[in-house]
Amino acid sequence: NAGVTQTPKFRILKIGQSMTLQCTQDMNHNYMYWYRQDPGMGLKLIYYSVGAGITDKGEVPNGYNVSRSTTEDFPLRLELAAPSQTSVYFCASKRIAGGAETQYFGPGTRLLVL
């Protein structure tokens, strides 16, 4: 199993541009998450999904959109990039609900908005 994979690893965007961060997991996990990590800070939840076709907002959803058409994929869309979205983005997944289940994290995507 490759686990959780994210592409790209690094990207520079200009203000106002849009892009999609890709996340794929091959563990047949139902739950998937997007986090952002600003310098010197912990991770903050952007959006999460409990299964295909179901998504919900996290702590910092503004400026982002998500979709979940398949179990494997959970892309994160930035429509109008702003400097405040400069961050490292992590995707994670786990099999079922609850804190007893481990979240598996991807390697992260570093995004710089100039």
Next chain:
Amino acid sequence: AQTVTQSQPEMSVQEAETVTLSCTYDTSESNYYLFWYKQPPSRQMILVIRQEAYKQQNATENRFSVNFQKAAKSFSLKISDSQLGDTAMYFCAFMKLGNEKLTFGTGTRLTIIP
């Protein structure tokens, strides 16, 4: 809303020594999970240990153990016989039972000195 506080931004310790990382949290919930995650320079987030709030016994995983003081809302991580591979950022995190949202602290950068 829950908050997680890690008051030690940086720590260093000699190889083979024991080190304790502090974490306090604020919540009105009685049922929740607490976690310690490790983030090495590779940026991958790795679960180190978890504690269910309803369990009085402190969790242990090999060289890693916690001191969970529910009344004091304290959740410290002890690393015994520290190794060079333990060098990383360590994040404390909180999850309310039945809620998928993880709340992270700001992290402690731990350096193991050879």
